[in-house]
Amino acid sequence: MLTYKYVAKDPKTGVTIKAEMQADNEQAVSAKIVKLGYSPVSIKMDEAGKGVLTSFRNRVKSKDRVLFSRQLSTLLNAGLPLVQSLRSVGDQTASKPLRVVISNVISAVEGGSTLSAALAKYPKVFNQVYVSLVQAGEASGTLDKALERLAIQQEKDAEIISKVRGAMIYPLIVVAVMLLVVGFMIVKVLPQVEVLYDGLEGATLPLLTRVLLVISRAIIKFWLFALIGLGFMVFVTSRWARTFGGKRVIDKLKMRAWPVGPLFMKMYMARFARTSTTLVASGVPLIQVLTITADSVNNVYVADTLKKAIDKVRGGKSLADALTNDPNFLPLVPNMIRIGEQSGAIEKMLSKTADYYEKEVDDQIKAISTIIEPVLMVLLGVMAFIIVAAVLLPIYGLAGKSIIN
Secondary structure, three states: OEEEEEEEEOOOOOOEEEEEEEEOOHHHHHHHHHHOOOEEEEEEEOOOOOOOOOOHHHOOOHHHHHHHHHHHHHHHHOOOOHHHHHHHHHHHOOOHHHHHHHHHHHHHHHOOOOHHHHHOOOOOOOOHHHHHHHHHHHHHOOHHHHHHHHHHHHHHHHHHHHHHHHHHHHHHHHHHHHHHHHHHHHHHHHHHHHHHHOOOOOOOOOHHHHHHHHHHHHHHHHHHHHHHHHHHHHHHHHHHHOOHHHHHHHHHHHHHOOOHHHHHHHHHHHHHHHHHHHHHHOOOOHHHHHHHHHHHOOOHHHHHHHHHHHHHHHOOOOHHHHHOOOOOOOOHHHHHHHHHHHHOOHHHHHHHHHHHHHHHHHHHHHHHHHHHHHHHHHHHHHHHHHHHHHHHHHHHHHHHHHHHO
């Protein structure tokens, strides 16, 4: 169940009541309030994290949303009424948070709401692209096809994100293991080397070993403060990254920093083309397509370009001309759009553009992996050499003194 905060009035005394209640949906809360003899004024889902939907652990996953879209599309295509289709999908859904959302959507639709309006109440589950496509499907009488297109687009998006994350896992694991090994050698092994030199007159540790011993003592003595400081830095950085200025800096680095810059640029182009294809195929007007893709592309600079393009298109320019020579768009995109505009097959050209850049993302991930592996090997070799040198040089020094003596 979800937790709701509500405001109600006692009609007998006129007293305003503020309280919380757990229920499956807003309609259930309203019914309970009326049963208590009060008049509901406002009902809102609790944002303090008590509800299922606000819990990170219980959020609606992308694969559950794809399955919901496909199942609903199939049932509607088979001729089942909307409410019956929603109930059937809700009964088959394994995700508890999504079941709750579907229950609320059913209640809203039964109360006279459109499906798109009901879905729009849950922006964390159904984004603007999803709602707009459903709305277009309702208007054209092709809701089943709109939902099928949504499922395909979501699968493509999830596939790209999964590949990018997968490419980052190996380097992160290697770096984490390297840091653990280096930390163990510095904290546990090097101090033992220092013990060997204690009591030996005139014996001096090599400079490299002395430097690492200073680091070792600092880690041993201040490790707790270092962890607290690191945690504070992570917290501050994450908060900063959510600000407008922080997002602009990070998005610029994503687009320009080597070697990830080309990868992210191609990923943004693929996302723009795929989302636009889905929207255009569903009959969404061009201005609305650009508005929605600006919000869904997840980069402030690409979004700025699209918002400027909206003004240019309204002023009479073609979309291809509006995007040409813009540094935030790769040249192939406006060129393909121009061909589509001239031939009247813009949906087909956008789809081909999306396919091309999705393949380019795959190739770029493989190229980055090819670069990262030898770089990591070199770093591992350098770190290993430094640690081994810091440990062995003092031992060789002692051995040399013993031979001389």
